[in-house]
Amino acid sequence: MKDYLDAELRATLAATDGVPDDFEPMLEKPNDPSHGDLATNAALQLARHLRKAPRQIAEELVEALDLDPARIAEVSVAGPGFINFRFAEEFLADALAELLEASRSFGRTADAQGRALVEYVSANPTGPLTVGHGRNAVLGDTIANLLDWAGYDVTREYYFNDAGRQMRVLAESVKARCEALLNPDGPTKTLTVGEGETVEVPASFPEDGYQGQYIVDIARALVDEHGEAAAELSLDACQQAAQETIFAMIERTLERLDVEMDAFFNERSLYDEGKIEATLSKLRDEGTVYDADGATWFKTTAFGKEADTVLVKSTGEPTYRLPDIAYHVDKFERGFDVMIDVFGADHIATYPDILSALDVLGFEKDRVDVVIYQFVTLVRGGEPVKMSTRMANYVTLDELIDEVTADVARFFFLMRSANTHLEFDLDLAKEASDKNPVFYLQYAHARICSVLRKAEEVGFTADAAPDLGLLTHDAEVALIKTLRRFPAEIRKAAQARAPHYVPQYLREVAVAFTTFYDQCRIIGQDEALASARLALARATRIVLANGLTVLGISAPDRM
RNA sequence: GCCCACGUAGCUCAGUAGGAUAGAGCAGCCGCCUCCUAAGCGGCAGGUCGCAGGUUCGAUUCCUGCCGUGGGUACCA
Incomplete structure (x- = not known):
């Protein structure tokens, strides 16, 4: 129209x-x-x-x-x-008929064409996923869903690095715990964590080591397997064991949120295939890279930055930026038309360098979109939940899901725009009542299912081809107008890479439906009108169910 | 210091390619269940859209400055 x-x-x-x-x-x-x-x-x-x-x-x-x-x-x-x-009313009746015909695929369009890559989560396997990763995972997954509905062929990718300093510290942490388990009376030392908090650790434990209980668990498994020999394990062996265990944890957590990746991309492969070197030498050819003080620098001042950026340290080891650039070059070489990166606000300074480098290398940087999301604050009893930067007292994503369920976690992560600091009210999230916005949508869906069941129970058989022109009540007209917007809303959210439009729109749908439900009885009306109204209820169920599917949230038949 | 976000109702947040009385939820107040799920519906109240300038027929939206909050400013990721 x-x-x-x-x-x-x-x-x-x-x-x-x-x-x-x-x-x-x-x-x-x-x-x-x-x-x-x-x-x-x-x-x-x-x-x-x-x-x-x-x-x-x-x-x-x-x-x-x-x-x-x-x-x-x-x-x-x-x-x-x-x-x-x-x-015109005839137009609305036609629109409703189309909706019912499209059913589960109503809202899917073929507007967009080509292949899209969405990169998200991308946490290194050093520990359990945190609440912040949860926001990342859910945003990325939902953006991928939106692009899928908008017509793209979507790949969901998780980028990680198992070679850097973080992983070395992880291995050292595990090894120190192994030693301590085998020799409980060994020397210890006191580390200061955050503001004045201290923790007692084995003497060989790294200063910036990982202190979570999961490290001890991994060490215990190694001790159980190898006995005394566990203390003599190489760092590589410790890392290998830790990485496998932690990745299994991460994947299990993602699965609980209904997040499934298509591919895991290991930074190491960029080295193995010579892509790091190739990218660096091409940048060098373009004259945007130079050597100084034993390091290799990228002339970011040429792109409006205050200082140049180190790509290769004087130790010969690249900083994370160079592989990041090479990774994006690889994405282009794999032929993606659209590439989306989901990054936390703490990465906000890094992506302009990547885009500058891609530009220098002759790639269309406009095909890369970076979605930056702000941090999550958990609130309980009106007070922010304290989270130190050390993993020791972080709230994990698993704990959050245990507390509020995956549906609620997903909805809360999605209901605000990514660019705003998210206040996650645990008390509200746990409340199974009308105050909780996710239940409002699910309730509307369950209610429709209930009406449809009821119609069946009383033996009402709807017309196969109801006269939708009978739907002229204000509440009916308003509902149809709201429902027919669904494909446009999906398209808008996909184009803006803004999942939060969807919960907002679905709320409008639920409101329009409950108004209709309140004002227009279905069962007990004359057969033609009841048939038309049942069709409208079914249409609403379709939109709610499809919308919730895009959000990765269940649409229950009863509550 | 510099860079990037954000600042909208008591609270949490939408909205702005410049447009018709600035929206929603929660909290508050008033109504509504002999009837398909009251996890619901209707109504009332609540705002100098951080402050000050500028551009415009028109600015919450664009520009500049200031104030406030958060993040970034490492040869850490």
């Missing part, structure tokens, strides 16, 4: 004297439903060019428009010069 109006409007404008060729009319859904279903401010925008009063331009445009009355029932000029359009 929007496309139809847009085309008609453009055609009329093109035939109007004085309208610039490149003029783009805007069509929007007005905030106030009494203003109609779609509106354009074209007359206001043209006022300056045409040197005429906006209202007069609007009147003339309306006069010139020749619209199909089966689709647009009413056109009016209002306010300072807005043109408002109202849909």
Whole structure:
């Protein structure tokens, strides 16, 4: 419908004297439903060019428009010069029929084409996933779902590095714990953790070691397996054991959130295949890399940064930035049309360098989109839950899921825009009541299922082809109008890489449905009307279920 | 210091390719279950859209400065 109006409007404008060729009319859904279903401010925008009063331009445009009355029932000029359009009821009945026909695929479009890569989670296997990783995982997974629904062929990828300093410290932490388990009376030392907190650790434990209980568990498994020999294990063996155990933990956690990756990309493969060197030498060829003080630098000052950035340390070891660049080059070489990175706010300074490098190397950096999300604060009893940067007193993602369920965790991570600091109210999240927004949506779905069951119980058989034109009650019309927007909402969320539009829209659907439910009885009406209303209820269930599917949240049949 | 976000109702947050009286949830107040799920519905109240300038017919939205919060400013990731 929007496309139809847009085309008609453009055609009329093109035939109007004085309208610039490149003029783009805007069509929007007005905030106030009494203003109609779609509106354009074209007359206001043209006022300056045409040197005429906006209202007069609007009147003339309306006069010139020749619209199909089966689709647009009413056109009016209002306010300072807005043109408002109202849909015809026949059109709405058709739209509803289409929705029912599309069913589980309603909302899927083929607007977008090509292959998309979404990179997310990307936590190194040094410990259990935290709440922050949870936000990352759920955002990435949902963006991937949205792109899938928008028509892309989507790959979900997890990038990790098992070679760097972090992993070395991990191995040392495990080894120290092995030694201590075999020799419980061995020497110890005291480490200061965070603000004044101290912890007693084995003397061989690294200063910045990982202190979680899971390290001790891994060590114990090694001791059980190797006995006394566990103390003599190489760091490589310790790392191997730790990495396997931790990756298994991570994958289990992701599975609980219904997050499934298509691929795990190991940074190491970039070294093995010579891609790090190749990328560096190409950058060097472009003259954006130089050597100084024994290190290799990237001229980020040429891209507006204050200082240049080290790519290879004087030790000969690259910083993480170089593999990051090489990784993105690899993504381009694999032929993705769209690449999305989901990063925490603490990475905000790194991606401009990656984009600059891609630009230098001749890649279209616009094909890369970086979604930055802000940190999560857990709130309990009105107070923020303290989380030290040390893993020792971090709330893990598993603990969060244990406490609030995966559905609720996903919804809370998705209901706010990524770019805002998320306050996660644990008390509200756990509450199984009307205060909890996720239950509101699920309840609406369960309620529809209940009505459909009830209809069956009382032996009501709906018409195979109900007369949808009977749905003329205000609540019915409003509901149909809300439902038919679903594909556009999905498209909007996919384009903006903004999952939070979806929960907001679904709430509108649930509100429109409960209003309808409240005002229009279904069972007990005459058969034709009951059939039509049952069809409308089924259509609502489809939209809620499809929307919740995109969000990765269950749609229960009963509650 | 510099860079990047953010600052909207008591609280948590939407909204802004500049547009018609700034929205929602929660909290507060008032109503509503002989009837398909009251985990619900209707209504009331609540705002100098951080502050000050600028651009514009029109600014919560764009620009500048200031204030506040968070993040980044390592040859750590």
